[in-house]
Amino acid sequence: MNSRHHLGDLELEQKASLLSGHGFWATKPVDAAGIPSIVLADGPHGVRYLPPEADHIGLGSAGPATCFPPAVAVGSSWDPDVAARVGAALGREARALGVSVVLGPGVNIKRTPLCGRNFEYYSEDPLLSGVLGAAHVRALQSEGPGASVKHFAANNQETERMRISAEVDERTLREIYLPAFERVVTEAKPATVMCSYNRVNGVYSAQNRWLLTDVLREEWGFTGAVISDWGAVHDRVAALAAGLDLEMPGNNGASDHQIVEAVVRGDLDPALVDASARRVAALSLLRPSATDNADLDAHHALARELAGECAVLLRNERAVLPLSPTASIAVIGAFATQPRYQGGGSSHITPTRLDSALDALRAQVVAAGGAVVHEPGFTLDGSGDVDALRAAAVEVARTAQVAVVFAGPDQDDSEGFDRETLDLPAGQVELIRAVAVAAPRTVVVLSNGGVVSMEDWHDEVDAILEGWLLGQAGGAALADILLGVINPSGHLAETIPLSLLDTPSYLTFPGEAGRARYGEGVMVGYRYYETVKRPVRYPFGHGLSYTTFMTDGLEVTVTGDDTALATVTVSNTGARAGRHVVQVYVATTAGPVRRPARELRAFKKVMLEPGETRRVELALDRRAFAYYDVETGRWIVAPGQYHIQVGHDAAHIAVEAIVTLPGDVLVRQLSLDSALEEWIKHPVVGPMFIRSLRDSLSNEMREQAEDARDGLRMVASMPLGKFLQFTGIAIAPDSLASMLELGQADIPTDGVKRA
Numbered sequence: 001m002n003s004r005h006h007l008g009d010l011e012l013e014q015k016a017s018l019l020s021g022h023g024f025w026a027t028k029p030v031d032a033a034g035i036p037s038i039v040l041a042d043g044p045h046g047v048r049y050l051p052p053e054a055d056h057i058g059l060g061s062a063g064p065a066t067c068f069p070p071a072v073a074v075g076s077s078w079d080p081d082v083a084a085r086v087g088a089a090l091g092r093e094a095r096a097l098g099v100s101v102v103l104g105p106g107v108n109i110k111r112t113p114l115c116g117r118n119f120e121y122y123s124e125d126p127l128l129s130g131v132l133g134a135a136h137v138r139a140l141q142s143e144g145p146g147a148s149v150k151h152f153a154a155n156n157q158e159t160e161r162m163r164i165s166a167e168v169d170e171r172t173l174r175e176i177y178l179p180a181f182e183r184v185v186t187e188a189k190p191a192t193v194m195c196s197y198n199r200v201n202g203v204y205s206a207q208n209r210w211l212l213t214d215v216l217r218e219e220w221g222f223t224g225a226v227i228s229d230w231g232a233v234h235d236r237v238a239a240l241a242a243g244l245d246l247e248m249p250g251n252n253g254a255s256d257h258q259i260v261e262a263v264v265r266g267d268l269d270p271a272l273v274d275a276s277a278r279r280v281a282a283l284s285l286l287r288p289s290a291t292d293n294a295d296l297d298a299h300h301a302l303a304r305e306l307a308g309e310c311a312v313l314l315r316n317e318r319a320v321l322p323l324s325p326t327a328s329i330a331v332i333g334a335f336a337t338q339p340r341y342q343g344g345g346s347s348h349i350t351p352t353r354l355d356s357a358l359d360a361l362r363a364q365v366v367a368a369g370g371a372v373v374h375e376p377g378f379t380l381d382g383s384g385d386v387d388a389l390r391a392a393a394v395e396v397a398r399t400a401q402v403a404v405v406f407a408g409p410d411q412d413d414s415e416g417f418d419r420e421t422l423d424l425p426a427g428q429v430e431l432i433r434a435v436a437v438a439a440p441r442t443v444v445v446l447s448n449g450g451v452v453s454m455e456d457w458h459d460e461v462d463a464i465l466e467g468w469l470l471g472q473a474g475g476a477a478l479a480d481i482l483l484g485v486i487n488p489s490g491h492l493a494e495t496i497p498l499s500l501l502d503t504p505s506y507l508t509f510p511g512e513a514g515r516a517r518y519g520e521g522v523m524v525g526y527r528y529y530e531t532v533k534r535p536v537r538y539p540f541g542h543g544l545s546y547t548t549f550m551t552d553g554l555e556v557t558v559t560g561d562d563t564a565l566a567t568v569t570v571s572n573t574g575a576r577a578g579r580h581v582v583q584v585y586v587a588t589t590a591g592p593v594r595r596p597a598r599e600l601r602a603f604k605k606v607m608l609e610p611g612e613t614r615r616v617e618l619a620l621d622r623r624a625f626a627y628y629d630v631e632t633g634r635w636i637v638a639p640g641q642y643h644i645q646v647g648h649d650a651a652h653i654a655v656e657a658i659v660t661l662p663g664d665v666l667v668r669q670l671s672l673d674s675a676l677e678e679w680i681k682h683p684v685v686g687p688m689f690i691r692s693l694r695d696s697l698s699n700e701m702r703e704q705a706e707d708a709r710d711g712l713r714m715v716a717s718m719p720l721g722k723f724l725q726f727t728g729i730a731i732a733p734d735s736l737a738s739m740l741e742l743g744q745a746d747i748p749t750d751g752v753k754r755a
């Protein structure tokens, strides 16, 4: 983004003044250069507009705005169109409020189901997170305001979030924690990126030059402004030097002053101040000019429609769902009347309206001649006589044709702290079980920001609808799904494990002594469960529909050294129109690193009428096959076999095809530290080396070598220097020197050579 403002004539102080906020929610104007102040507002699923003078903690004081389904729900839609429509609507509401930058989306990876902010993040998978995040940003920005993709990077827990060091090896960062940001930055060009509070490998994100400059700007070509999470800057001068442009919130100019002093002292390059000031000034071009009002009624209807795309039907025994609108239905649970539809913290929206599932169900059922009775069964604040509440609920369940229990954790998911358990409150578990015994059929509807365990009651109920947090119209959307007005099409964007003990980060979350060691590496979520073959309650990608789909006819065409095209036939074999998610996974053991059993590499959601059949094409790019090679600092496609699998979910593969890719030949520089095997296998030096090794052997050694082929395995990984030293073999010095020279010269600059 190029600023049209001329900063050239400004004083250093004026330029520095652009680099921190005016209070909590605005930037500072520089009248002399015609640079106006702009307003920033949260957040990912609704515009939390606070007047510029409001403070950060005044969470409840924001004016009304549409609360759209939070990211946990949008993730389950597996539909970039859903993410885009949320983004565009936020853009319109922001514009109407005079907001220039909307702080979201959050594309951090769900490393543990306990993270308090998982409800603000899309998925445990980087492709799904990145595709949805990019769609959100593109659509939001097409309405005028800018987005702020956050929290960059490795902000995967709330415990100690302002100082914990996420200790993550580079391959894991590159393959799991960075790609969603990379995709959003390179494909959707967000106006801003927000750095995280935490440290990454010891260095605060706000001061992490590798992250903010080397990777973000130099590798990914980011040209927008980097802003700090609110209060994430520890050393303003170091942060500026690392690439952090705008510090939020402001501190009455104190840090601007530090910047000026550092320049005057000669400790900070003034060109850095210019560059950052230019980037912040450029944001003022996002200032909405005409403030047209957003159509809030239309947005409420949109919130309902989108929520209907997000809920996940996990279980539906004996086709208990959809319910007949002429049935007698016992609606149980406090969440039926007091919806849980968003989480706590900076994303908390004051909704324009709020739909309850009970009202929506009652309206439709009564109109059709059915009956709805309601009993709370429990209270959210724990008040009331638990036994009496449960008994009354069981009583209505007994006489109805079906009971629908609205359950959820007793506490909101929230920013600022992590959850401690996956369990539902014991009282609700008892209620579900008692209702399931009494009612002819039992359906459980869950409202939760993070995964909950179903182990104490799963088998006793007939159907489970995972409603996550669905935004202000979620109640009506749930009623639509329960009654079959909407055919559910959500799929899990995160695994539901059997137990917290099974989760890959169990041993290292939330860390100790200030460090969270990401010891599971790239084995996050389903990558772990599938690799170690650990059973789960519901796998990543799982989701039922009221219709049935069939997948067959997979064809994979190799379209290059490292790309392919998968084409597959999907059919709607049931009686209702429905949306189906085609999930393409790639599985391989190629290359020298441990690969996850399979990884999601492409997906597409398609609408199919009953009986309709379609060929669906999904392109697999180079990245779909690559791993990150830390030695060369490159993405490498190892030559070898790749299984292209189309799955119902990450654990159940419907069809598979195998392709062989020539891939890249990785030629590593030879030195005396290179292993004997590396010398032998080197494409240029190898044959020469074998010859000179042979020539250097005495007759006796040659005979021994013939006899001891197995012994070779023992020394294969020995550095050549050590091998020569141990064996006393003396390769002629000039021949060794020339092989070393060749082994170092014959390398393309990027260390990767095509086969």
Ligand code: BGC
Pocket: 042, 043, 103, 150, 229, 230, 346
């Ligand atoms: C949160 C951000 C949010 C910012 C402004 C921080 O505490 O981590 O996500 O955008 O506050 O409210």
